[in-house]
Amino acid sequence: MQPASTGWTAVTQVTASKVLRQMRDAGHADLHDNIVRFLRALALEVGSAVESAKPPPGLPMTIRGVTWYSLPVPNDPVFFNYSVYPEQQQIRVCDLIWVAPA
Template sequence: MRPVSKGWTAVTQVTASKVLSQMRDAGYVDLHDNIVRFLRALALEVGSAVESANPPPGLPMTIRGVTWYSLPVPNDPVFFNYSIYPEEHQIRICDLIWVASL
């Protein structure tokens, strides 16, 4: 059983979770860990913005009534889209794109 969080959290949807797993499986453990830390910090930043009526970080775009924010991860080859669910104190990451060079 998970403890109930009292703060804002980041939840990755299935496709974003798969990309994170692929990073780790491909040996990019540090990148994986950096992205996870970034998403956790972003959830707190978004929560603070929402609670103070400021705009959250990222470029907003509305698709079928849901506003998504597009954001790159600074200094890493990753960008993603997230949506905000204030009643649940949660952001949800649906698309996580890792630009891997071979």
């Protein structure tokens, strides 16, 4: 059992989780692990930005009252959208797009 987190976390929605699983299943475990580490670090960066009253990283777009931020993963063929939930100290990744090699 892992201890409860005391800081900001990243949660992947169903669609994003499926893409992460596909990466691993397709033999791209290193890419999967890089993305997971990137999302964990991003959650901490977003938390710091929110607590400093600064905008989170990414291109903002508001859809049905929720602001989503679009961001590429540097040096990897992946980009995604996330939203921020300060009351839960959480970012939620809804869309994770992987440009898989042909």
